[in-house]
Amino acid sequence: MTQLYRATAYEVIRDDGADVHVQVGEPVTVQGAPMVRLAHGVLVPATGWHATREAALAEAATTVEAWGNLLLEQAARLRQEASDV
Structure with missing residues (x-):
């Protein structure tokens, strides 16, 4: 399953330590891995x-x-479990 990441305040920290603003759909490298930013700061591989x-x-x-x-x-499932109680 794909692991999701969240960028803090719509920024990520580049490998060299600099904070960068990342637009939606813009590719970025996070700890050596290529990622793409979605809305709300979610980054996916x-x-x-x-x-x-x-x-x-x-x-x-x-x-x-x-x-x-x-x-x-x-x-x-949780709603069903709650109604079964």
């Missing part, structure tokens, strides 16, 4: 095949959608 910003955003959206679906499933 950017794989080497990304040739365009649109491709990076499409893959990132799919990843976030999958996480959202998992959270919805967990919420439904």
Whole structure:
């Protein structure tokens, strides 16, 4: 499963220690790993095949959608458990 990261205050710290502002869809390197920033500061891994910003955003959206679906499933399970009590 893809690991998600959160950029503090919409900034990330580059490998050289400098803080940089990262726009949505902009690729950035975090601790040597290529990443792409989504809305709300979430960073997701950017794989080497990304040739365009649109491709990076499409893959990132799919990843976030999958996480959202998992959270919805967990919420439904918790609601069911609460109603069973």
